[in-house]
Amino acid sequence: MADKTILFISRTDQVTPLFSHFKEYGLEVIMSESLSSALKVIEQKNPVLIFSQVRLPGYRIEDLLQKKTELNFDIDVIAFTDQGSASEARRILELGARDYWLTPLIWDKIRVILPHKKSRTKRGPATDSNLRFEIIGEHPSIKRVLALARRVANSKATVLISGESGTGKEMFARYLHYHSARAKMPFVAINCAALPEHLLESELFGHEKGAFTGAISRKLGKFELANGGTILLDEISEMDLSLQAKLLRVLQENEIDRVGGTETIKVDVRVLATTNRNIEECVQKKEFRQDLYYRLNVIPLKLPPLRERGSDILLLAEYFMRKFSQEYNVTLSGFSETARKWLMSYEWPGNVRELQNLMERAVLLAGKGKIEVEHFLLEGEEWPDGLSLEEYGEPEEKKDVIEKNDEVLPLHEMEKRMILKSLQKTSGNRTQAAELLGISVRTLRNKLNEYRKQGLVIP
Numbered sequence: 001m002a003d004k005t006i007l008f009i010s011r012t013d014q015v016t017p018l019f020s021h022f023k024e025y026g027l028e029v030i031m032s033e034s035l036s037s038a039l040k041v042i043e044q045k046n047p048v049l050i051f052s053q054v055r056l057p058g059y060r061i062e063d064l065l066q067k068k069t070e071l072n073f074d075i076d077v078i079a080f081t082d083q084g085s086a087s088e089a090r091r092i093l094e095l096g097a098r099d100y101w102l103t104p105l106i107w108d109k110i111r112v113i114l115p116h117k118k119s120r121t122k123r124g125p126a127t128d129s130n131l132r133f134e135i136i137g138e139h140p141s142i143k144r145v146l147a148l149a150r151r152v153a154n155s156k157a158t159v160l161i162s163g164e165s166g167t168g169k170e171m172f173a174r175y176l177h178y179h180s181a182r183a184k185m186p187f188v189a190i191n192c193a194a195l196p197e198h199l200l201e202s203e204l205f206g207h208e209k210g211a212f213t214g215a216i217s218r219k220l221g222k223f224e225l226a227n228g229g230t231i232l233l234d235e236i237s238e239m240d241l242s243l244q245a246k247l248l249r250v251l252q253e254n255e256i257d258r259v260g261g262t263e264t265i266k267v268d269v270r271v272l273a274t275t276n277r278n279i280e281e282c283v284q285k286k287e288f289r290q291d292l293y294y295r296l297n298v299i300p301l302k303l304p305p306l307r308e309r310g311s312d313i314l315l316l317a318e319y320f321m322r323k324f325s326q327e328y329n330v331t332l333s334g335f336s337e338t339a340r341k342w343l344m345s346y347e348w349p350g351n352v353r354e355l356q357n358l359m360e361r362a363v364l365l366a367g368k369g370k371i372e373v374e375h376f377l378l379e380g381e382e383w384p385d386g387l388s389l390e391e392y393g394e395p396e397e398k399k400d401v402i403e404k405n406d407e408v409l410p411l412h413e414m415e416k417r418m419i420l421k422s423l424q425k426t427s428g429n430r431t432q433a434a435e436l437l438g439i440s441v442r443t444l445r446n447k448l449n450e451y452r453k454q455g456l457v458i459p
């Protein structure tokens with residue numbers, strides 16, 4: 001599979017200990033021992049990275065590097081050798097190798113330069129390690145942010161991305177990374193709110209063996225893992241003050257100290273941070289260091305809440321509808337007028353993430369036809385902000401069964417209304433709905449078939 005292959009031009013025995021690591025990482029290793037077979041692999045498999053021994057019987061890395069220039073293939077080559085010299089290193093780097101290593105090859109060192117591992121998250125365009133995700137938005141408030149993001153993507157500037165929960169902060173962070181020259185290097189995210197201070201410190205900067213109880217081996221920190229790429233410090237405002245001081249030093253000096261280590265390690269990492277709190281307020285309250293704030297806030301990207309993005313709500317809703325329809329293989333023909341109104345008047349405290357989740361559910365509940373307002377609600381859920389169904393009106397198809405205040409309705413209409421309500425409450429589960437109504441599933445199905453014939457859309 002493309003973008004999954006690593007080519008080794010080497011004796012097999014030097015690589016076998018690494019096979020399982022690559023496999024676990026989702027990468028396939030292909031071995032070559034000659035230039036001609038290596039070129040075949042390059043042509044057919046388009047590997048993401050090449051590791052090449054400097055010398056093998058009948059093979060010289062110089063020939064490979066010459067081909068790389070001639071054929072102009074854009075794949076990094078890491079040279080390695082058992083017995084190196086500084087002059088050889090210089091010569092090979094000048095010929096276009098990305099790096100020059102001495103054996104043995106160590107997984108921790110390799111891992112740092114591998115393309116970012118695919119996230120295990122179920123889905124979500126923003127979790128992909130490539131550019132396949134789309135940022136949807138036409139409203140001036142988001143277009144402004146996008147324009148700024150585009151302008152600053154390909155720089156090393158630190159960017160502080162702020163916005164309410166679910167507004168797309170991480171998505172923008174990935175956008176910045178994948179639109180920079182660092183795109184092929186790792187993107188490493190760490191949530192600063194998720195760990196207590198001492199664990200966060202060793203996650204960020206790594207630790208030496210024996211640095212503290214439980215530190216049974218050396219561990220590389222996220223900064224080292226992100227070397228050459230980008231680190232995302234998520235929820236930075238939750239970082240402890242003393243760790244903030246250490247982070248500031250890293251940003252100023254571009255070097256880190258592993259916990260329990262004695263040497264400082266140079267790193268080249270672009271730093272992005274997010275916050276969903278008002279960080280200026282945290283600074284005022286002395287919960288966040290002002291100097292660190294200034295250092296992080298070189299470029300501020302402020303994401304507007306969804307409720308302030310006007311008709312982008314519908315744009316996003318349609319986008320997610322298409323996306324989930326495809327995913328679940330259903331055909332939907334849009335939203336009812338009431339559903340649109342509902343989408344536009346809801347407050348969206350969980351912003352785009354909430355809309356996305358809601359749409360996934362609605363697509364599943366609707367299954368076909370139009371998405372109706374009741375597909376947005378689940379059993380036991382309140383209408384938002386105390387608004388009642390009447391304020392939105394019933395879905396068009398059901399107008400005939402609306403019960404107006406104390407108006408008396410024909411019994412068969414009451415029955416229909418109760419049946420639909422039971423389905424709404426049970427998210428369309430026929431068995432549970434029948435149970436609620438105290439009728440058999442068979443009777444329920446017959447009634448529903450009748451309603452369908454009358455042109456009603458049944459979830």
Ligand SMILES: Nc1ncnc2c1ncn2[C@@H]1O[C@H](COP(=O)(O)OP(=O)(O)OP(=O)(O)O)[C@@H](O)[C@H]1O
Nearest residue numbers: 124126135136164165166167168169170171352353
């Ligand atoms: N403009 C957009 N277009 C398409 N998808 C979006 C957009 N904004 C956000 N999303 C999607 O919404 C979800 C939430 O976005 P993201 O995780 O980036 O939010 P966040 O601000 O980091 O949230 P939190 O504060 O909870 O960490 C993601 O699945 C993302 O792909």
Ligand SMILES: [Mg+2]
Nearest residue numbers: 169170234274
């Ligand atoms: Mg986030």
